[in-house]
Structure formats: C-alpha cells, structure tokens
Amino acid sequence: MSQAIRYVRHGGPEVLTLDDVPIPEPGPGQVRVAVRAAGVNGIDWKLRRGFMGRGGPPAGPAGVGVEFAGTIDAIGAGAGVTADAAAGDGGGNGGWSVGQAVFGRVLSGAAATHVPADTEDLLAMPAWLSFEQAAALPVAVETAWRTLRRLDLKEGHTLLVHAVAGGVGLVAAQLARDRGVRVVGTASPARHDFLRELGVRPVEYGDGLAERVRAAAPEGVDAVLDASGRDVLAVSVELAGGPDRVVTIADGRAAEYGVSFSTGADGVPLADVFAEVLPLLERGALRVPIERTFPLERTADAHRLSEEGHLLGKIVITVP
Ligand SMILES: NC(=O)c1ccc[n+]([C@@H]2O[C@H](COP(=O)([O-])OP(=O)(O)OC[C@H]3O[C@@H](n4cnc5c(N)ncnc54)[C@H](OP(=O)(O)O)[C@@H]3O)[C@@H](O)[C@H]2O)c1
Numbered sequence: 001m002s003q004a005i006r007y008v009r010h011g012g013p014e015v016l017t018l019d020d021v022p023i024p025e026p027g028p029g030q031v032r033v034a035v036r037a038a039g040v041n042g043i044d045w046k047l048r049r050g051f052m053g054r055g056g057p058p059a060g061p062a063g064v065g066v067e068f069a070g071t072i073d074a075i076g077a078g079a080g081v082t083a084d085a086a087a088g089d090g091g092g093n094g095g096w097s098v099g100q101a102v103f104g105r106v107l108s109g110a111a112a113t114h115v116p117a118d119t120e121d122l123l124a125m126p127a128w129l130s131f132e133q134a135a136a137l138p139v140a141v142e143t144a145w146r147t148l149r150r151l152d153l154k155e156g157h158t159l160l161v162h163a164v165a166g167g168v169g170l171v172a173a174q175l176a177r178d179r180g181v182r183v184v185g186t187a188s189p190a191r192h193d194f195l196r197e198l199g200v201r202p203v204e205y206g207d208g209l210a211e212r213v214r215a216a217a218p219e220g221v222d223a224v225l226d227a228s229g230r231d232v233l234a235v236s237v238e239l240a241g242g243p244d245r246v247v248t249i250a251d252g253r254a255a256e257y258g259v260s261f262s263t264g265a266d267g268v269p270l271a272d273v274f275a276e277v278l279p280l281l282e283r284g285a286l287r288v289p290i291e292r293t294f295p296l297e298r299t300a301d302a303h304r305l306s307e308e309g310h311l312l313g314k315i316v317i318t319v320p
Contacts, residue, residue, distance in 0.1 A: 004112035006061040010050030013300035013307070016064065016109070024109075026076030026116045031096050034094050037199050037293075038110040039067040039185055039291040040302045041167070042250070042317040043264075047108070048303065064299065065110030065317070068117070069103035069125055069134035069139035072096055079119050089235040101125040104136035104270060105142070110135075111299050111317050123270055128282060136288050136314035137281075138270060141168030145264050145273045147247050148175055155180030160213060160221045160239060163228035164200060165191040167288065167314045168249060172225050173200045174286045175277070184217045186228065191312055198287070226259075233257040289313035 002023040007015040014036055026032040044064050046052050080095045096102075096119060104122035109115050125134045136195045147168075153159055159176050163169045164185025173183045184201045186209065192202040203212040205228070213221065222245060224236040229250025234257065236246045243258035254261035280286040291311040294302040296319045 002112065002114045003296070004109060004114075005064050005079060005296065007048055007058065007064070009057050010048065012049070013045070013303040015048065016300045016303065018071070018299075019061065021112075024114055026074050026079065028077045028119075029079050029098050030076040030116045031072045031079050031102075031119055031122065032074040032076075033070040033071040033102060033104075033114055033122075034073040035068045035110060035113050035115055035133035035319045036172075037069050037319065038112075038317045039135045039137070039167075040137060040299075040306050040317060041066060041139050042306065043139075044111075045303045045307045056127055063109030063112060064303075065106075065112070065115075066108060067103075067105045067135055067138040068110035068115055069101070069129075070115075070264075070319070072098055072100045072102055073114070074098065076116070078261040096122070101127075101131075101134075102137065103129075103131075105138040111296060113296070113319055121270060123274055126278065126282070132290060132293060132316045132318060133288070136167065136290055136316050137274075137277075140171045140288060140314065141277050142251055142268055142270060142273050143168045143177055143262070143264075144171035145206050145277065146266060146268045147225050147249060148179075148222055149268070150247050150260065150262055150266075151225065151245065153179065153181045153223055157222040158182040158184065158217050158219055159199075160217070160224045160236070161185040162189070162200070162205070162224070162226045162232050162236070163250075164195060165312050166227055168227045169225070170198070170288060170313055171286065172227070174198055174280075176318045178280060178285055182217070182219070184213055184221070186232075188310065194312065205230075205232075207254040210239060223247075225249075233259055290316050292316075293318050 167188040186205040195202040224246040226248035250253040
C-alpha cells in the first residue's frame with residue numbers, strides 16, 4: 001500500500017486527506033520514487049482552490065505536490081538506460097537504478113509515499129544534498145533560471161525582484177548576483193539582514209515603493225521580476241521604463257500591462273538548469289533556506305503557511 005495527500009473537491013486546506021492508495025506503477029519512461037521529501041509551492045494551493053482550472057470539480061481524487069526527492073524503488077519499461085542518462089547527464093553511470101537517490105518534478109502527486117516520475121524531469125541527487133534540501137530546489141531554481149534568461153541581464157545591470165525572500169526570488173537574486181547583476185528586492189523588514197548578506201539591497205513593499213526603489217538603486221532599474229503577484233506591475237513598468245523589461249510569474253493581469261507572464265509551459269530541462277546551479281549550491285554560493293518542514297500527514301498545515309505568504313525560502317513536507 002501507498003499513501004497520498006489528495007482532494008476530491010476544491011477548497012481550503014481542510015479538503016486535503018491522507019489516503020491509502022494502491023502503490024503506483026511506473027509507466028514507460030518512468031521510474032517510481034519512494035518519496036522522502038516534497039517541496040510546497042503556490043501552485044499547490046492555487047490548484048487545490050480551483051484557481052487554475054476551467055471550473056468544475058476535479059475529475060477524480062487529485063494529488064498535490066510538484067517537486068520531490070527520494071530514492072528510486074521501481075523502473076518502468078525503457079527507463080533503465082535513457083538516452084540522456086547514457087549521455088551522462090541525469091542518471092549518470094549510464095542509467096537509473098533501484099536505490100538511487102534522485103530529485104525532480106511531476107505534474108502532481110509528490111506529497112505521497114510513492115510517485116511515478118518521468119526520467120526527463122529527474123536528476124541524480126548528489127550525496128552532499130539532503131532530501132529536504134533537494135526537494136526544495138526544482139521549482140524555485142527552474143523558474144528563477146528561466147525568468148532570468150527571459151530578462152537577458154548583463155553584468156552591471158540592476159534587477160528589481162518583488163518577493164525576493166520567497167523561493168523563486170531568493171534563487172533569482174543569487175543567480176543574478178553571481179552573474180554580476182545588482183539586485184534590489186522587496187521583502188518585510190525582518191528579512192533585510194539576511195538579504196544584505198546575499199548582496200541584495202532590500203526595500204520594504206507597500207505604499208511609496210517607487211521612491212524607496214529609486215533611493216536604493218539611484219542608477220536605475222534595468223529589469224523587473226515580479227514573484228509577488230500583488231499588484232506591482234504598474235510600478236514595475238514605470239521603474240523599468242517599459243513593459244518589455246518586466247516578467248511576472250504570479251500576476252494574471254500581465255497582458256493588461258503588456259508584460260510577459262512566464263509559466264511552467266515555457267519550462268527548461270532540469271539538466272540544463274542544474275548544470276549551472278549544482279556547482280553554485282555545492283560551494284555555498286546559492287542558498288535556499290527552508291522556513292519549515294511538516295510531516296506528510298500535516299500537509300494541510302504546510303499549505304496554510306504557504307497561503308499566508310510570509311516566509312523565507314521554502315516549505316518542505318517530509319515522508320518517513
Ligand atoms: N509561473 C511560474 O512558473 C511560477 C513558478 C513558481 C512560483 N510561481 C508563483 O510565484 C509566486 C512566488 O512563489 P515563491 O514560491 O517564490 O514564493 P512564495 O512562498 O509564494 O512567496 C513568499 C514571499 O512573498 C513575500 N511577500 C508577501 N507579501 C508580499 C508583498 N506584498 N510584496 C512583496 N513580497 C511579499 C513574502 O515576504 P515576507 O515574508 O517578507 O512578507 C515571502 O517571502 C507564487 O505566487 C507562486 O505561485 C509561479
């Protein structure tokens with residue numbers, strides 16, 4: 001038997017239940033992962049509340065969680081030696097094997113004891129990463145990497161990141177700093193010392209933001225990443241001097257402002273992203289703090305904290 005967090009109707013965290021389910025079989029090109037940790041993301045509760053679909057209840061019991069770390073415990077047809085693995089990227093050593101520690105992303109169902117995962121969205125987990133740390137990485141790192149690529153920043157540019165203390169914001173800020181970009185970021189005052197340690201110039205969000213950003217970045221803002229989604233597109237366009245240098249990942253009104261909205265549909269292969277990012281993590285040049293961990297059976301509390309929206313870094317669910 002396996003256990004999974006699921007819901008059968010949209011709503012608040014209380015609709016989540018821990019269900020006994022048949023152990024999932026990996027399909028062709030998949031492996032089954034015995035999950036040890038799963039990251040929590042905004043998309044988890046946005047899907048659960050029914051904000052992302054076309055209305056109506058879920059078609060059947062829906063799983064939650066889009067990123068995980070764990071060990072492979074079964075291999076589907078054709079997944080033992082993949083072209084990618086043979087080429088020496090994801091699987092390393094010429095293929096995936098039972099017992100191997102991995103991390104990656106799925107469309108849903110990571111908050112469970114077992115999850116089937118496509119090998120193209122899977123990476124071998126280095127021994128120096130913990131399961132909790134690895135599970136916190138795929139979404140934040142891929143989103144940050146993808147949006148920075150879209151903004152095409154050059155050394156010496158100044159980037160403004162809204163919600164810089166969240167998972168995506170922290171990764172984007174540190175990757176940008178590593179590339180010689182100046183970073184100004186919005187966060188509550190309690191985060192400011194930590195942000196300064198990362199080389200970020202913190203400013204408080206809320207009324208008067210434009211003046212505070214201009215004071216923190218007298219050289220001007222070249223580009224903006226909105227990871228907040230809390231009505232900051234107008235001020236972002238004003239500060240960047242136009243909409244083409246602004247990307248949001250969280251504001252559905254992007255088109256009204258002529259700003260591009262980057263989604264997972266523009267997703268980048270994890271192998272490309274982590275080829276740059278793993279060495280930064282290993283030498284401590286990129287830090288992704290974990291605000292709090294919750295055991296699987298308390299996934300609803302993890303969702304509550306995520307939905308409140310005030311945290312430093314990531315929330316992670318642990319699976320015994
Ligand atoms: N489109 C995509 O591909 C994609 C991918 C990943 C995430 N997302 C979305 O992007 C957003 C960010 O996700 P995330 O996981 O990085 O972080 P998150 O956990 O959703 O955001 C938490 C952060 O938001 C900050 N915050 C709260 N109120 C704020 C405000 N008024 N102004 C600025 N910051 C504020 C908090 O800072 P304080 O604690 O200091 O208040 C906290 O650090 C979410 O909406 C998520 O769903 C989209």
